[in-house]
Structures are given as structure tokens and as C-alpha cells.
Amino acid sequence: MLFYWLNLIGIFFFTISGSLAARDKKHYHDYFGVFFTGFLTAIGGGTLRDMMLGAYPISWLSDSNILISIIIAFLVTLIFKNAIIRLRRTLFLFDTIGVGIYTILGVEKSLEYHVNPFAAVILGLISAVFGGVIRDTLINEIPLIFAKEIYATACITGAVLYTSMLYLQIDPNIAAPACMSVIIIFRILAVKYKLALPKFDPGHNTPDSL
Amino acid sequence: MLFYWLNLIGIFFFTISGSLAARDKKHYHDYFGVFFTGFLTAIGGGTLRDMMLGAYPISWLSDSNILISIIIAFLVTLIFKNAIIRLRRTLFLFDTIGVGIYTILGVEKSLEYHVNPFAAVILGLISAVFGGVIRDTLINEIPLIFAKEIYATACITGAVLYTSMLYLQIDPNIAAPACMSVIIIFRILAVKYKLALPKFDPGHNTPDSL
Amino acid sequence: MLFYWLNLIGIFFFTISGSLAARDKKHYHDYFGVFFTGFLTAIGGGTLRDMMLGAYPISWLSDSNILISIIIAFLVTLIFKNAIIRLRRTLFLFDTIGVGIYTILGVEKSLEYHVNPFAAVILGLISAVFGGVIRDTLINEIPLIFAKEIYATACITGAVLYTSMLYLQIDPNIAAPACMSVIIIFRILAVKYKLALPKFDPGHNTPDSL
Numbered sequence: 001m002l003f004y005w006l007n008l009i010g011i012f013f014f015t016i017s018g019s020l021a022a023r024d025k026k027h028y029h030d031y032f033g034v035f036f037t038g039f040l041t042a043i044g045g046g047t048l049r050d051m052m053l054g055a056y057p058i059s060w061l062s063d064s065n066i067l068i069s070i071i072i073a074f075l076v077t078l079i080f081k082n083a084i085i086r087l088r089r090t091l092f093l094f095d096t097i098g099v100g101i102y103t104i105l106g107v108e109k110s111l112e113y114h115v116n117p118f119a120a121v122i123l124g125l126i127s128a129v130f131g132g133v134i135r136d137t138l139i140n141e142i143p144l145i146f147a148k149e150i151y152a153t154a155c156i157t158g159a160v161l162y163t164s165m166l167y168l169q170i171d172p173n174i175a176a177p178a179c180m181s182v183i184i185i186f187r188i189l190a191v192k193y194k195l196a197l198p199k200f201d202p203g204h205n206t207p208d209s210l
Numbered sequence: 211m212l213f214y215w216l217n218l219i220g221i222f223f224f225t226i227s228g229s230l231a232a233r234d235k236k237h238y239h240d241y242f243g244v245f246f247t248g249f250l251t252a253i254g255g256g257t258l259r260d261m262m263l264g265a266y267p268i269s270w271l272s273d274s275n276i277l278i279s280i281i282i283a284f285l286v287t288l289i290f291k292n293a294i295i296r297l298r299r300t301l302f303l304f305d306t307i308g309v310g311i312y313t314i315l316g317v318e319k320s321l322e323y324h325v326n327p328f329a330a331v332i333l334g335l336i337s338a339v340f341g342g343v344i345r346d347t348l349i350n351e352i353p354l355i356f357a358k359e360i361y362a363t364a365c366i367t368g369a370v371l372y373t374s375m376l377y378l379q380i381d382p383n384i385a386a387p388a389c390m391s392v393i394i395i396f397r398i399l400a401v402k403y404k405l406a407l408p409k410f411d412p413g414h415n416t417p418d419s420l
Numbered sequence: 421m422l423f424y425w426l427n428l429i430g431i432f433f434f435t436i437s438g439s440l441a442a443r444d445k446k447h448y449h450d451y452f453g454v455f456f457t458g459f460l461t462a463i464g465g466g467t468l469r470d471m472m473l474g475a476y477p478i479s480w481l482s483d484s485n486i487l488i489s490i491i492i493a494f495l496v497t498l499i500f501k502n503a504i505i506r507l508r509r510t511l512f513l514f515d516t517i518g519v520g521i522y523t524i525l526g527v528e529k530s531l532e533y534h535v536n537p538f539a540a541v542i543l544g545l546i547s548a549v550f551g552g553v554i555r556d557t558l559i560n561e562i563p564l565i566f567a568k569e570i571y572a573t574a575c576i577t578g579a580v581l582y583t584s585m586l587y588l589q590i591d592p593n594i595a596a597p598a599c600m601s602v603i604i605i606f607r608i609l610a611v612k613y614k615l616a617l618p619k620f621d622p623g624h625n626t627p628d629s630l
Contacts (some may be wrong), residue, residue, distance in 0.1 A: 016293030032362050039332070047262065052467065054476030061325045061333070115481045122459070123481070137347070137557070152452050249542070259471065266474030271535045271543070338492050347557070 002173050003105060004189035006180075007046075007059070008069045010101035014042040015073035017095040018135045020084065023077075035074050037138055042070050042098075049106050049123055053113045092191065095132060100183035102128040102174050103155040107162050117163050124154060124159040154190065158183035212383050215313060216390075217256075217269070218279045220311035224252040225283035228345045230294065245284050247348055252280050252308075254341035259316050259333055265324045280354035302401065305342060310393035312338040313365040314372050314386050327373050334369040335362055363414075364400065403420040422593050423525060426600075427479070427500045428489045435464040435493035437515040440504065441498075455494050457558055462518075464491050464551035466597035469526050469543055473533045512611065515552060520603035522548040524582050524596050531586065536555075541579040548575050560611040574610065578603035 018041025022034045043060050050058045060066040077084065084090050106127030110120035129152065158179045165175035228251025232244045253270050260268045270276040282350050287294065314336030320330035339362065368389045375385035440463025442454045463480050470478045480486040497504065504510050526547030530540035549572065578599045585595035 036362065051261055051471055052478055052481065054264070054474070054478075057323070057325070058262055058264075061262065061320075061323075061329045064326045064328055067328050067332075071354075109482070113477070113481075115477070116483055116484045116487075118487050119481045122487075152456065246572065261471055261549075264474070267533070267535070268472055268474075271530075271533075271539045272470065274536045274538055277538050277542075 001174065002102075003108060006101050007105055008065060010098050010105065011042045011046075011069045011136075012073045013094045014045075014102070014131050015039065015070045016077050016084070016097035017041055018131065019074055019077040019096060020081075021095070021139055023081065034077075037044075037135055038074055038077065040138070041071055041075070041131040044134040045102055045106070045127040045129065045130075045131040049109065049127035049129045052123065052126075052174045053110060053115070055109065086158055095163070096184050096187045097188070099128045099132070099151075099155060100158065100180040102131075103159050103183055104162050104180050107159045108172065108176065111163070111166065115156050119190060121156060121159040121163060124162075125155045128155050151187065151190075154183045154186040157186060188206055212317060212386065216311050216386070217315055218275060220308050220315065221256075221276055221279045222283045223304045224308035224312070224341050225249065225280045226287050227251060227301055227308060228295070228341070229284055229287040230291075230301045230304070231345050231349055233291065241288075244287075248284055248287065248344055249280055250348070251341040251345040252283070254344040255312055255316070255337040256340065256341075258340045259319065259337035261331065262336075263320065263325070265319065265323060269307045292380045303398075306394050309338045309342070309361075309365060309397070310337075310368065310390040312341075313369050313393055314390050316381065317369045317372050319385065321373070321376065327377075331366060331369040331373060334372075335365045338365050361397065361400075364393045364396040367396060422596065423528060426521050426596070427525055428485060430518050431466075431489045432464045432484055432493045433514045434465075434518040434522070434551050435459065435490045436497050436504070437461060437511055437518060438551070439494055439497040440511045441499075441555050441559055442512070443501065454497075457555055458494055458497065459490055460558070461551040461555040462493070465522055465526070465547040465549065466551075466555040468550045469529065469547035472546075473530060473545065475529065475533060486556050510555065513608075516604050516607045518569075519548045519552070519575060519607070520578065520600040522551075523579050523603055524600050525535060527579045528592065528596065531583070537583050537587075541576060543574055543599040544582075545575045548589070571607065571610075574603045574606040577606060 015038040017038075017056070019034050019038035022037035043066070047058055047060070050056070104126045105124075106123035107120050110123040111117070115123060161182060161200075162175055162179040165179070166172065223260070225248040227248075229244050229248035232247035255270055257270070260266070313334045315334075317330050317334035319337075321327070321334040325333060341391070371392060372385055372389040375389070376382065435458040437458075439454050439458035441461070463486070467480070470476070494593050523544045525544075529542035529547075530543040531537070535543060561589055561622035581602060582595055582599040585599070586592065
């Protein structure tokens with residue numbers, strides 16, 4: 001039940017993140033384009049995860065609450081867009097909350113399907129970030145996950161922690177919110193203090209490299 | 211039976227649309243690149259739909275008529291390319307016919323798999339436009355669906371109409387062609403009279419935004 | 421058993437190819453970005469193939485040897501990166517070996533799932549090249565398969581040959597390595613002697629077309 005509600009909340013934040021990103025670019029997005037970018041951002045990661053697991057039916061196809069959550073989030077974006085945008089880093093924050101929730105949900109569902117623990121961590125990561133990869137690709141950006149500071153590292157940390165906690169028989173209803181918080185806080189601190197993984201080859205970091 | 215043939219016809223038009231788009235760009239496409247772009251445009255939407263539904267086997271893997279339809283369309287493109295290109299808006303027209311057919315086929319198949327009606331509409335849209343999204347991404351364009359005037363709106367209108375007609379027990383063999391025509395005519399009129407959804411944020415429409 | 425080991429070897433070479441490509445670009449890739457690009461390059465084609473076939477569970481989700489192979493390849497890339505890069509055409513060579521192996525593995529698995537032979541050839545091609553398409557899209561290049569000389573042609577030749585040899589009851593343990601070699605040698609010779617398919621429309625080959 002907790003996971004069901006967390007899923008709806010994750011969907012909600014991802015929709016706002018996707019809609020804002022579409023609006024934020026100078027590409028020629030009409031209302032539908034903004035809605036659809038939000039929609040794909042929201043369902044992209046979970047859909048890919050379920051397709052990889054062979055977990056049919058995919059949730060948003062059978063559970064209309066997910067679509068209702070997306071529509072509410074889209075309307076919230078429309079109505080409050082100026083307020084949302086004025087708060088700096090909003091897109092970042094909403095994306096981070098979505099990513100935190102979805103990483104753990106992805107690990108949880110993968111383990112239900114008897115995926116090996118290492119693959120479950122990666123699948124948690126993929127289900128968390130793939131919506132954002134779609135979003136960034138659609139608006140012709142290099143996906144955030146590849147271009148920016150600590151991001152996946154936070155997800156992987158949280159996912160490994162969650163897998164370990166389940167292994168230690170800790171109640172998922174406690175472990176899940178805890179690990180989601182770890183991811184979200186880790187990511188926020190990383191941005192605030194500009195933590196970053198070392199670059200693979202610093203020589204390539206010319207000024208136009210971002 | 212009607213749906214089987216409509217599928218082949220949709221495949222045919224999508225292949226031409228994809229092949230022409232590849233040829234139309236100044237990227238370095240050889241014959242294979244043109245064929246493969248046409249192929250992916252043709253099967254992309256239906257394949258994603260079937261993967262989302264868990265509807266195995268995917269049709270083009272088991273029914274070789276689909277591949278034959280693609281090959282014939284590719285040869286037609288090769289032979290008549292100059293004539294086809296001279297007719298202005300040909301790419302647009304072929305894409306529109308494919309989209310009209312595929313939207314309704316997508317809704318139909320989704321409902322067979324007991325998807326909720328709202329999700330069936332979205333899945334109809336996705337199966338109609340995803341081939342074009344692949345095509346546009348491969349040739350490094352912003353996908354038409356996001357960048358241009360009324361497009362998805364036409365699909366959604368037709369899809370909602372079709373779902374409603376089925377609910378009212380209207381024969382699918384009548385409802386399907388009717389709704390496909392609605393989509394195609396709607397889209398053609400929208401382009402002819404430059405109808406467009408309001409932009410999400412007009413301030414972003416700088417001259418270089420397209 | 422042969423196929424199992426060939427799969428691990430293909431994964432190994434694709435990981436190096438993906439990691440090197442990420443490192444080679446001036447985009448801002450940190451270590452994780454390089455690893456993840458290598459990972460997606462390695463598993464992309466096989467995952468898409470298995471999802472299209474409905475072949476669950478997807479191998480890397482259940483067999484941790486695949487992930488171990490990816491990690492070893494990534495470490496090899498890290499340790500020997502300067503040596504690897506100094507050898508010109510290394511990226512090309514590793515990609516080619518991966519593509520050769522994966523084409524035949526893709527055809528083999530597709531035929532196991534009773535796909536029609538023509539579709540098996542295309543699915544072999546897709547499973548071989550899709551990882552590279554992901555890699556090139558992630559680093560914002562036009563996918564190699566569309567932009568460069570003979571490439572898919574080599575895969576298709578090998579795939580058709582393999583399908584024919586199976587039809588003639590030749591032992592797969594002999595046919596597979598033979599056809600993989602054909603693909604690899606074909607591709608190397610094509611590049612060495614600058615063989616290319618005729619362009620679809622030579623008039624478009626302006627100097628900036630690549």
C-alpha cells in the first residue's frame with residue numbers, strides 16, 4: 001500500500017519535472033507537447049522496467065489512478081507555472097524527489113521478479129532515470145544523467161543500501177522511505193556543495209564542453 | 211480481416227514516409243540507411259505498443275506479409291522518388307494516412323488487451339506516432355509531434371471518438387474507417403488553415419525556435 | 421555453451437567500445453557516465469531483442485556473469501585507456517567484433533523463438549547494432565549505422581549466410597564462428613578499401629554532410 005502511494009507521488013513529481021522542462025526550452029511546444037513530455041517523463045522509467053521484467057500488465061495501462069495523477073500534476077503545472085519557475089532549482093528538486101522514489105520502487109519490483117541483486121540496483125537506477133533521459137532527449141539536451149554532477153551515484157547508493165537492508169530483514173515499509181530520503185538528501189547536498197565524481201579524462205573539459 | 215489489411219496499408223505508407231524523410235535530409239544516408247529508416251518508421255509504433263501490452267509474438271516477427279509490404283513500399287519509393295517528391299507535402303500526406311490508420315488500430319488492439327479506455331487512447335497515439343518519433347530522432351530533427359501544429363490533437367480526437375463508438379456498440383468495421391478518416395481530414399485541414407493549439411509560453415517563440 | 425561464451429565476449433567488446441566512445445567525446449562524462457554508456461552499449465541490443473521476442477527473463481537480469489563481464493571490460497578500459505586509444509581504429513575494431521558476434525547470436529535466438537527467417541535476419545541486425553545506436557545517440561552523434569560506409573550490409577550478409585547454413589543442417593557450432601568471421605572480415609575490408617553502398621541521392625553529399 002505504501003508502495004502504491006509512493007508510486008503515485010513519484011509519477012506526480014516526474015510529470016511536473018517533464019512539463020516544466022518542455023516549457024523551459026525555447027522549442028516550439030504547444031500545450032499538448034508539454035503534457036506529453038510530462039507524461040513520458042512520468043511513465044518512461046517504470047514502463048521500461050516493467051517491459052524488461054516482463055511484468056504485465058504495465059501499471060498505467062490497467063490502473064487509471066496513474067493517469068489521473070499525471071493529469072492533476074499537469075494542471076498544477078499550468079496553474080502555478082510562474083510560481084514554480086520563480087523558485088529556483090524547482091525542476092531539479094521535483095526531478096530529485098521523483099528519482100529518489102523511483103529508484104527504490106524499481107529495486108523493490110525487480111527483486112519481486114527474482115532478478116539478481118546487482119541487476120536490481122541497475123534496474124532501480126534505470127527506472128528512476130529513464131523518464132528523465134526521454135525528457136532530455138525530447139528537448140534535445142544531453143541527458144542530465146550523463147552531463148551533470150553526482151546523480152546516478154546518489155541513486156546507486158540508495159539502491160545498494162535498500163538491497164542490503166532487505167537482506168538484513170529490515171521492514172520494507174521502514175527501509176524504503178529511509179533510502180529514498182538518502183537519495184534525495186545526497187543529491188541536494190551534492191549540488192549545493194558541487195560534489196562531483198572525477199572526470200574520466202579532464203583534458204577534454206574545454207569551456208564549450210557543456 | 212479489415213484490420214489486417216489496414217495494418218498492411220499503414221505499414222506501407224509509414225515506410226514511404228520514413229524512406230523519404232531519410233532521403234530528404236543531407237545526412238549521409240546510403241540505400242540501406244534509407245531502407246532501415248523506412249523500416250523502423252513502419253514497425254516502430256506497433257512494436258512498442260505490442261511490447262507494452264505484452265502482446266507476443268509481435269506481428270512483423272511472425273507474419274512475413276508485413277515485411278513484404280515494407281519492401282514493396284521501399285521499392286516504390288526508389289522508383290518513383292522524383293515524382294513523389296515533386297508533389298509537395300507528400301511526406302506529410304503519407305505520414306498522416308499512416309497515423310490515422312495506426313491510431314485506431316492501436317486503440318483497437320489495446321482494448322482487446324483490457325487496457326482502461328483512457329490508456330487505450332494514449333496507446334493508440336503512441337503506436338501511431340512513435341515510428342515518426344524514431345524517424346525524426348534518427349535524422350536529428352525535433353520530433354514532428356512536438357514541434358509542429360495540431361497533430362496529436364487529431365489522433366486523440368479520432369481515438370476518443372472510436373472508443374465512444376465502440377462503447378455505443380457501433381460495428382468496428384464501420385467505426386474504424388470513419389474515425390481514421392476523421393483523423394486524416396482533421397490533420398489536413400489543420401495544416402491547410404494553419405490551426406494550432408495555443409503555445410504554452412509564447413514568450414519563448416524567438417525566431418530561431420523552430 | 422559456445423553461444424554462452426560468445427555472448428560474454430560480445431558483451432566485453434561492446435562495453436569497451438561504449439566506454440571509449442563516451443571518453444572520446446568532449447561531453448562532460450564522469451566515470452559513471454563512461455561506465456553507463458559502456459553498459460548500455462553492451463546490453464542494449466540483446467535487451468531489445470529479448471523484449472521483442474518476449475524472451476523473459478532477459479539474460480543480464482538473471483545471469484550475473486554478464487554484469488561481471490561488463491565490469492571487467494570497464495576496468496580494462498580504465499587501466500589501458502591510453503594504450504587502447506593509441507592503437508588507431510580500436511573503437512572501430514572492438515565495435516566490429518561485438519557486432520559480428522551479436523548478429524549471429526541474435527539470429528540464433530530469434531530462430532529458437534520461431535520467428536520467420538527474414539525477420540530473424542533483421543532481428544540479428546537490430547540486436548547487433550542497437551547498443552551502438554544507443555551509444556551514438558547518448559554522445560549526440562548520428563548513429564554510425566546510418567552515417568558510415570558498409571556496416572549493416574556486413575551484418576545482413578553474415579545473418580543470411582548463417583540462416584542458410586542452418587537450413588542446410590550445418591552444425592551451429594561450426595556455422596556460427598564462420599559467419600561471425602565473415603561479418604568481421606567483411607567490415608574490416610570494407611573500411612580498408614573504402615567500399616560503400618551507392619548513396620540514395622548523391623546530390624545531397626555536400627561537404628558538411630557528415
